[in-house]
Amino acid sequence: MTTDELTAFAHGVFDAQPFSGFLGAELTGVGPGTAEIRVRNRPELRQQHGFLHGGVVSYLADNALTFAGGLALGGDALTAEYKINYAKPAVGDVIVARAEAVVTTRRQAICRCTITVHRDGAADGDAEGRVVAVAQGTIVTAGPAPAAADAG
């Protein structure tokens, strides 16, 4: 696939994920082996202390890792596993997950992801943001018989 085809493919997959729409997430960046997904903070995404729930942070990490890996591998892909470290409470107006493939072989891409929070309007200008979590995982190609694994 060309870069344009991969971009279109990625957006097609993302738009076909009901859960991403349910959370209000957006696929805001794709490249060769990279992906960025954002979600706006809103009350129903929070936990008992008013921070964004770890499940939302995990969703972002999982999905950004999958898309970065799929873009590196050149097609449909599945997250086989990942780990996430929460560094700081996730507060702010927008939460952004940026992932990249670090090593890609024929059937898998090992990817890393950094999750940051930003005030409104600052997610673009303030590229660094405040790091609230980092993740690392394995993305595998979704073969004709995806016997195992998640398609998160």
Added chain:
Amino acid sequence: MTTDELTAFAHGVFDAQPFSGFLGAELTGVGPGTAEIRVRNRPELRQQHGFLHGGVVSYLADNALTFAGGLALGGDALTAEYKINYAKPAVGDVIVARAEAVVTTRRQAICRCTITVHRDGAADGDAEGRVVAVAQGTIVTAGPAPAAADAG
């Protein structure tokens, strides 16, 4: 806290999580160092292939780990980090995460979680279910100044 107090405390924390309510999750079991959380499968929780999204599976793992750890530690707790392996596509009527503390020290509990899927009515009788994911993570006490970490 007594077991009854811990149970009440856990339910109080869970009910105060807007995100858990948004997903329709329920805290269906608590014990000394154990927790069980369930969610019913419904279309908005799925990904592009119709399976439950990895983000939902991750939410369940994260939250069940936190509650198991908090119950082992005896109070409010935070997930510092965890890893999850997706084993099989998550399909079925009900998805259940069961977590337990494996080693508890003064400030942390290392917990494991198994996530299973079940057909309607089988989550109780069919205690084993079909394992779709397994997770392991660190839960830390939420001190007076929770400077870092998630409260998922």
Added chain:
Amino acid sequence: MTTDELTAFAHGVFDAQPFSGFLGAELTGVGPGTAEIRVRNRPELRQQHGFLHGGVVSYLADNALTFAGGLALGGDALTAEYKINYAKPAVGDVIVARAEAVVTTRRQAICRCTITVHRDGAADGDAEGRVVAVAQGTIVTAGPAPAAADAG
């Protein structure tokens, strides 16, 4: 392979690992999807505080996971990834890693491992020991073209 053949195969692989011999490790148990590896504590395996070095604990976890997964998968296998939580300082006369496959599919086994320490003579009688670390990882079949991954 029959159970006897798998057992012989596992011991053959283990005995062919120079690093396992260098550390003085022994493969002390194999079963269908389970493995146990031990090493005696001695000064050169320690870190600056006199505890067994994390690298030794990691070796045990990595290798026990690989053998448990290989035995579940029925042949040569590689550790694709794992995570380990250190729970307590590793002191004692013997350190034991016991691993088991939790979910096995065609090409991978997701395995868990518990690492315990024991006083001399107690590793058999005191089956539980003192848990010093727990691990979880992915073991994959070593196909004809093992393009990626470790054979730890």
Added chain:
Amino acid sequence: MTTDELTAFAHGVFDAQPFSGFLGAELTGVGPGTAEIRVRNRPELRQQHGFLHGGVVSYLADNALTFAGGLALGGDALTAEYKINYAKPAVGDVIVARAEAVVTTRRQAICRCTITVHRDGAADGDAEGRVVAVAQGTIVTAGPAPAAADAG
């Protein structure tokens, strides 16, 4: 501590690790929140296929993560947990682990590590090398009573 004091402290800790000496490892770089450890490939560090054993790769990751985190935290530190993905077989003359702290708070540093292999003489000039593994973990301060965790 000043940078010079931290550097001296790190080398003092490393030199006090019998296991690092046993493997022939060297602490070849330290900075504020970064560390580099190397080991020369030799037969006794290998597994059954002639690659460096995963336990050696894990030792390097674990120890480089600990030193990077300790340097970020400004003192004695312990690896609480980490995960490692093996990407490719570890062959070559020298294997190098480079770690850095990504997020540091009062009591912990979340660190990442990249492990590369190099031909003789190329570890300096060929700074990128061939990535054989990547890791991520949590390093915690070693308080006056290090009740839990590894000091790998």
